[in-house]
Amino acid sequence: MQYTAMTNDFFQNVFDVVRLIPKGRVTSYGAIAKYLGTGRSSRMVGWAMNASHGVKPKVPAHRVVNRNGMLTGKAHFATPTLMEELLLKEKIKVKNEIIIDFEKHYWDPIKELGF
DNA sequence: GCATTGACGAAGG
DNA sequence: CCCTTCGCCAATG
Numbered sequence: 629m630q631y632t633a634m635t636n637d638f639f640q641n642v643f644d645v646v647r648l649i650p651k652g653r654v655t656s657y658g659a660i661a662k663y664l665g666t667g668r669s670s671r672m673v674g675w676a677m678n679a680s681h682g683v684k685p686k687v688p689a690h691r692v693v694n695r696n697g698m699l700t701g702k703a704h705f706a707t708p709t710l711m712e713e714l715l716l717k718e719k720i721k722v723k724n725e726i727i728i729d730f731e732k733h734y735w736d737p738i739k740e741l742g743f
Numbered sequence: 744g745c746a747t748t749g750a751c752g753a754a755g756g
Numbered sequence: 757c758c759c760t761t762c763g764c765c766a767a768t769g
Contacts, residue, residue: 657751661764669764670751677750694751701750 638664642676643683645737649691652718653735654727656695663737677701690714697730 645660657673666672673692680687681704690711694700699722702711712722721728 658753661751666764668752669766671749671763672751672765674750675766680750689750692750695753699750704750 638666638672639676639679642673643680643687646677646680646687646689646692647685648737648741649688649735652720652733654691654693654697654715654720654730654733655735655737656693658695659736659738660692663741663743674701678704688714691718691735693727693730697727697734699725699727 641664642660645663649655656670657677658670661667661670661673664673677687677689677692680689689701690705692701699711699715702708702725705711712725715722715727720733727733
């Protein structure tokens with residue numbers, strides 16, 4: 629596959645940040661976007677995740693949800709239940725496609741990694 | 744090349 | 757509290 633220079637760079641950047649998310653923690657698309665400096669372009673983060681399938685070192689996309697803690701991207705996984713299962717393995721409980729105690733598991737790259 | 748869409752988010756009604 | 761609009765930008769039709 630061939631992306632434009634900018635997107636390719638952006639994608640790799642997003643993947644790198646997602647891989648830095650500690651186990652049992654989650655973050656939001658907007659937080660990643662802000663950390664990367666793209667700010668409001670949170671959609672591009674989601675778009676990047678869409679290309680994360682089959683990427684080599686595995687990208688824990690299941691640790692990335694929207695700002696409401698909703699598993700909006702679960703439909704894009706191999707199976708509709710895979711995302712919930714992966715989160716559950718990391719002691720993150722999910723109810724009705726929403727992460728319980730989302731703020732408790734929230735991991736902000738800007739806050740944790742520093743800006 | 745214009746219109747629509749999207750794993751988002753904030754603001755307005 | 758729910759719904760709509762706007763911004764953002766790449767991909768797709």
